[in-house]
Amino acid sequence: MGYEDGDYPMGMDYGTAKRAATPSDMRNRYLRSRSFDDPLGDEAVSESGGYYWAPLAQQERAGSLASLISARRGTPVLGNAAPAENWRQPELPEVIAMLSYRVDAVRANAAAFLQHLCFRNDKVKSEVRRMKGVPILVELLDHPKKEVHLAACGALKNIAYGSDAENKKAVRNCDGVPALVRLLRKARDIDVNEVITGTLWNLSSHDAVKMDIVNQAVPALCDEIILPHSGWDRQPDEGLKPRHLEWEGVLTNTAGCLRNVSSEKREAREKLRDCSGLIDSVVHILQCEVDQKDVNSKLVENCVCLLRNLSFQIHREIPESGRFLEPETGISGTSNGGSQRSNCFGGRRGREEWFSRGRRNVDSISADAEYPKRDTPAKGYELLYQPEIVRLYLSLIRECTNPAVLEAAAGAIQNLCAGRWMYGRLIRATVRQEKGLSHIAEKLSHENEHVVKAVSGSLRNLSLDSRNNELIGKHAMSDLVRNLPPASPGDTLRGFSSDTVVSILQTINELVVDNVESCRRLRELQGVERLVAIIRSGARPDREVKASSSVLQSLWTHREMRKPLEKDGWKKVDFQPVATRSVPKSNAYDDSTLPLLDKNSRTGDKREMIPLDNLGPDGYSTIDRREAGKVENLSYDP
Numbered sequence: 147m148g149y150e151d152g153d154y155p156m157g158m159d160y161g162t163a164k165r166a167a168t169p170s171d172m173r174n175r176y177l178r179s180r181s182f183d184d185p186l187g188d189e190a191v192s193e194s195g196g197y198y199w200a201p202l203a204q205q206e207r208a209g210s211l212a213s214l215i216s217a218r219r220g221t222p223v224l225g226n227a228a229p230a231e232n233w234r235q236p237e238l239p240e241v242i243a244m245l246s247y248r249v250d251a252v253r254a255n256a257a258a259f260l261q262h263l264c265f266r267n268d269k270v271k272s273e274v275r276r277m278k279g280v281p282i283l284v285e286l287l288d289h290p291k292k293e294v295h296l297a298a299c300g301a302l303k304n305i306a307y308g309s310d311a312e313n314k315k316a317v318r319n320c321d322g323v324p325a326l327v328r329l330l331r332k333a334r335d336i337d338v339n340e341v342i343t344g345t346l347w348n349l350s351s352h353d354a355v356k357m358d359i360v361n362q363a364v365p366a367l368c369d370e371i372i373l374p375h376s377g378w379d380r381q382p383d384e385g386l387k388p389r390h391l392e393w394e395g396v397l398t399n400t401a402g403c404l405r406n407v408s409s410e411k412r413e414a415r416e417k418l419r420d421c422s423g424l425i426d427s428v429v430h431i432l433q434c435e436v437d438q439k440d441v442n443s444k445l446v447e448n449c450v451c452l453l454r455n456l457s458f459q460i461h462r463e464i465p466e467s468g469r470f471l472e473p474e475t476g477i478s479g480t481s482n483g484g485s486q487r488s489n490c491f492g493g494r495r496g497r498e499e500w501f502s503r504g505r506r507n508v509d510s511i512s513a514d515a516e517y518p519k520r521d522t523p524a525k526g527y528e529l530l531y532q533p534e535i536v537r538l539y540l541s542l543i544r545e546c547t548n549p550a551v552l553e554a555a556a557g558a559i560q561n562l563c564a565g566r567w568m569y570g571r572l573i574r575a576t577v578r579q580e581k582g583l584s585h586i587a588e589k590l591s592h593e594n595e596h597v598v599k600a601v602s603g604s605l606r607n608l609s610l611d612s613r614n615n616e617l618i619g620k621h622a623m624s625d626l627v628r629n630l631p632p633a634s635p636g637d638t639l640r641g642f643s644s645d646t647v648v649s650i651l652q653t654i655n656e657l658v659v660d661n662v663e664s665c666r667r668l669r670e671l672q673g674v675e676r677l678v679a680i681i682r683s684g685a686r687p688d689r690e691v692k693a694s695s696s697v698l699q700s701l702w703t704h705r706e707m708r709k710p711l712e713k714d715g716w717k718k719v720d721f722q723p724v725a726t727r728s729v730p731k732s733n734a735y736d737d738s739t740l741p742l743l744d745k746n747s748r749t750g751d752k753r754e755m756i757p758l759d760n761l762g763p764d765g766y767s768t769i770d771r772r773e774a775g776k777v778e779n780l781s782y783d784p
Contacts, residue, residue, distance in 0.1 A: 236259075238263070238270065238273055238274070238277065239277060241256050241259055241260055241263070242256075242260075242274065242277050242278075242279040242282065244256035245257060245260075245279065245282040245283065245286065245298075246282060250289075250291050250293070250294055251293075253286065253289070253294050253297075253298075254291070254293040254294045254296075254297045255297070257283060257286060257294070257297035257298045257300070257301045258297040258300065258301070260274060260279065260283070260301040261297065261300040261301040261303070261304050264301060264304040264305050265304055268308060268310055271304075271305050271308070271310065271313050272310070272312070272313070274305060275305070275312065275313055275316045280302070280305065280313075280316045280317055280320055280322075281320040283298045283301050283302050283305075284298075284302065284317065284320045284321065284322045284325050285325075286298035287299060287302075287322075287325040287326060287328070287329045288325060288328060288329070292335065292338065295329055295338070296337065296338050296341060299326070299329065299338070299341045299342055299345055300341050302317055302322065302345050303341055303344050303345040303348055305317065306345055306348035306349050307348045311352050311354070314348070314349050314351070314352040314354075314355055315352065315354060315355070317345075317349060317355075318349065318352075318354065318355045318358060322349070323346075323349070323355070323358045323359060323362050323363055324362055326342050326345060326346060326363065327362055327363050327366045329342055330342050330343075330363075330366050330367070330370050330371075331366055331370060333370075336392070336393065336395075336396060339370075339371065339393075339396045340395050340396045340399060343367070343371065343396050343399035343400045343403060344399045346359060346363055346367070346399070346400075346403045347399045347400075347402045347403040347406070350402075350403045350406035350407050351406055353410065356406065356407045356409075356410040356414060357407075357410060357411075357413070357414060359403065359407050360407050360410070360413075360414045360417055360418070361417075363403075364404070364407070364417065364418065364421060365421070367400050367403065367404065368421050368422075368423065368424050368427075371393070371396055371397065371400045372397070372400060372423070372424060372427045372428070373423045373424075373427055375392075375393040375396065375397060376397065376427035376428070376430055376431050377430060377431070377434065378423065378426050378427040378430040378431075379423070394443075394445055397431065397445055398443075398444050398445040398448060401428065401431075401445060401448035401449050401452055402444075402448045404418065404424075404448075404452050405448045405451045405452040405455065408452055408455035408456055409455050412459070412463055415455065415456055415458065415459075415463060416463060418456060419456055419463075419464070419526065419527040419530075420526075420527070422526070425453070425456065425526055425527060425529050425530065426525055426526065426529060428449050428452060428453060429453070429529050429534075429535060429538070431445065431449055432446060432449045432450060432453070432538055433538060435449075436538060436541050436542065436545075439545065441541075441542055441545050441546040441548075441551065442546055442547055442548040442551065446542070446546075446548075446551055447548060447550045447551050447554070450539070450542060450551055450554045450555055450558065451550070451554045453530065453535070453554075453558055454554045454555075454557045454558040454561065456527070456530055457530050457531070457558050457561040457562055458561050459561075460527070460530055460531060460561065460562070461564065461565035461566075461567040461569070461570060462565070464527055467567070470567040470568045470569060471566060471567050471568075472566050472567060472568055472571065473566075516572070517532075517533060517572055518568075530562075531562055531569040531573065533572075533573075533576050535558075536559065536562070536573055536576050536577060536580070536582075537580060539555040539556075539558050539559050540555075540559075540577065540580055540582040540585060540586075542555040543555050543556065543582070543585050543586055543589065544585050549592070549594040549596065549597050552589060552592065552594075552597045552600070552601075553594075553596045553597050553599075553600040554600075556586060556589065556597070556600040556601045556603075556604040557600045557603070557604070559573070559577065559586070559604045559607075559608070560600065560603045560604040560606075560607050563577075563604070563607035563608055563610070564607055570607075570610075571611070574607070574608050574610060574611035574614055575611060577608055577614070578608075578611065578613060578614050578617070583605075583608065583614060583617055583618060583621070584621060586601055586604055586605060586608070587601070587605060587618065587621055587622035587625065589601040590602065590605075590622060590625035590626060590629060591625050591628075595640075595642050595643065595646055598629060598642070598646060598650075599642075599645065599646040599649050602626070602629075602646070602649045602650050602653045603649055603653070605618050605622060605653050606649070606652060606653040606656050609653070609656045609657055610656075612660075615656070615657060615660070615661055615664075616661060616663070616664075618657060619657040619658070619661050619663060619664030619667060620663070620664075620667065622657075623654070623657065623664060623667045623668060623671060623673075624667075624671055626650055626653060626654050626657075627654070627668065627671045627672070627673040627676060628640075629642060629646075629647075629650050630647065630650060630651070630673070630676045630677075630680070631647065631676065631679065631680055631683075631686065631690075632676065632679070633672065633675035633676045633678075633679040634679075644686075644687045644689055644690055647680075647690050647693075648689050648690055648693045651677075651690065651693035651694055651696070651697055652693055652696075654668065654673070654697050655693070655696050655697045655700055658697060658700050658701055658704075659700040659703075662704045662706050662707065665700075665701050665704050665706075665707050666707070666710075668697075668701065669701075669707070669710060669711065669714070674698070674701070674711070674714070674716065677694040677697055677698050678694075678698070678716075678720060680694040681694050681695060681698075681724055691724055692724065694724075695723055695724040698720065698721045699721060699722070699723060701721060702718070702721035
């Protein structure tokens with residue numbers, strides 16, 4: 147999983163000297179040289195793919211090799227000077243044997259050389275695992291000398307990097323997570339903390355390790371990294387300069403690790419939400435970055451993806467969630483329109499069956515958002531559904547260019563608007579009041595498909611507010627229709643996946659099912675032609691055919707639309723249900739978003755998506771499982 151960085155240009159120094167750089171220098175250096183992998187998925191897309199560009203990593207240097215040569219053969223090697231003619235590079239079994247040598251310098255150099263050998267070399271990693279080198283490296287994490295435990299941790303970080311789950315399980319099975327936590331509790335050095343958190347980030351991409359990290363490492367990550375270095379608990383006399391800048395690399399690793407484990411299951415999300423100060427600190431970091439207009443960093447990406455995951459199913463998973471649930475308001479307009487629409491295709495029973503699948507519960511009263519008055523400020527998981535966090539997401543959507551951040555921010559709004567609960571209704575109104583609908587809708591024309599899909603789902607949930615529904619139908623319908631497969635070969639084809647096409651179709655259906663103006667807009671934009679073409683093509687997936695048929699059925703239920711459609715040459719039969727091999731199951735009102743971790747792909751951007759016919763009662767919820775968040779460095783210079 148993930149990808150490995152390219153050849154190393156000059157970058158971060160892993161020497162033991164104290165860092166004297168200013169926070170701004172630290173930020174600039176980190177942005178130039180960080181070595182993290184792809185933003186939301188295990189597989190990075192190349193620059194030509196328009197998704198994420200591989201960051202720069204550390205320069206390969208001769209220090210580790212030279213020191214090892216000197217210790218192993220007794221031959222002095224300085225700088226880039228060539229070794230003696232009788233020198234040979236030690237074999238891997240010899241290097242692993244040196245890890246148990248009685249001289250600490252030899253141990254440190256052997257571990258550093260292993261880190262060097264494991265870079266971009268899955269075969270060496272497997273050999274180290276087979277030769278029982280991993281338990282020795284884990285044991286060295288408890289060594290009192292920095293040069294030893296830092297080099298050992300660096301080797302483990304590279305071993306844990308990549309798609310081979312056996313390497314990650316090997317670290318886990320010899321109690322590597324508790325050993326990393328013990329070292330984290332003791333370490334006070336930025337370099338050591340950065341390697342520890344990078345190793346945990348690499349390990350966290352494997353499902354079998356996630357709960358170990360949640361149970362054993364998350365408290366230490368919060369106590370030792372997030373809380374003290376985020377700046378959230380700033381003292382009254384402290385300056386205004388964001389405290390987290392110097393520790394940005396460590397915080398990025400930590401947020402990436404938490405981002406991964408938050409995608410595991412409900413138990414993990416609940417423990418993260420209950421971790422004192424975690425959400426407060428992450429929101430504070432995000433606010434600082436937005437205030438400084440630095441919204442495209444990996445730190446921002448990991449933070450907003452973490453918050454997105456923690457907002458998944460929040461209306462069901464927070465304590466005493468039942469107090470926020472609201473009764474069903476019924477289907478808007480059924481008192482008058484129901485009797486008219488019940489027989490448009492014949493029997494009332496058959497009509498009600500498809501109607502119950504296709505129609506959506508809509509906020510019957512579209513009022514301004516009035517949040518409950520509070521005696522104390524919101525904190526912890528309560529921050530996840532406050533208007534302040536919604537404004538942060540909207541700021542990111544307006545100002546950010548990183549597709550991963552845009553996707554996550556739109557997905558977070560989609561999650562918060564899911565479900566029949568009080569805050570979902572309030573947040574729909576808040577987005578409208580903050581003029582956010584137009585900014586979200588603009589991203590439908592984004593070049594990145596995953597952004598388009600997330601935005602489409604977000605608009606769908608936002609349209610459950612009747613006023614939002616009108617505005618989205620008026621201003622976003624053209625982009626929605628344009629993103630559908632073309633009706634004729636000469637039209638532009640965006641080439642979206644079936645998941646994205648179905649999401650767009652469902653959003654269109656939400657807009658037209660109760661709004662005749664949106665129906666007229668769809669007809670004017672020649673959307674009917676595109677819908678019929680999907681059905682008649684014979685080459686589109688059943689899910690697309692079924693979703694297109696649902697939109698056409700919704701269109702025909704409006705009596706005002708029948709004569710104009712017939713004038714266009716369409717017949718009643720064109721709007722009747724289409725038989726397909728499978729019928730997607732969904733409860734569209736509970737429409738959260740859930741991207742998954744790509745567990746299978748090693749090349750390209752083949753992301754595993756949720757099959758829409760297996761979604762269950764909370765069909766459209768999103769969790770970010772795709773971030774592998776792995777770090778790999780070539781060598782450590784003792």
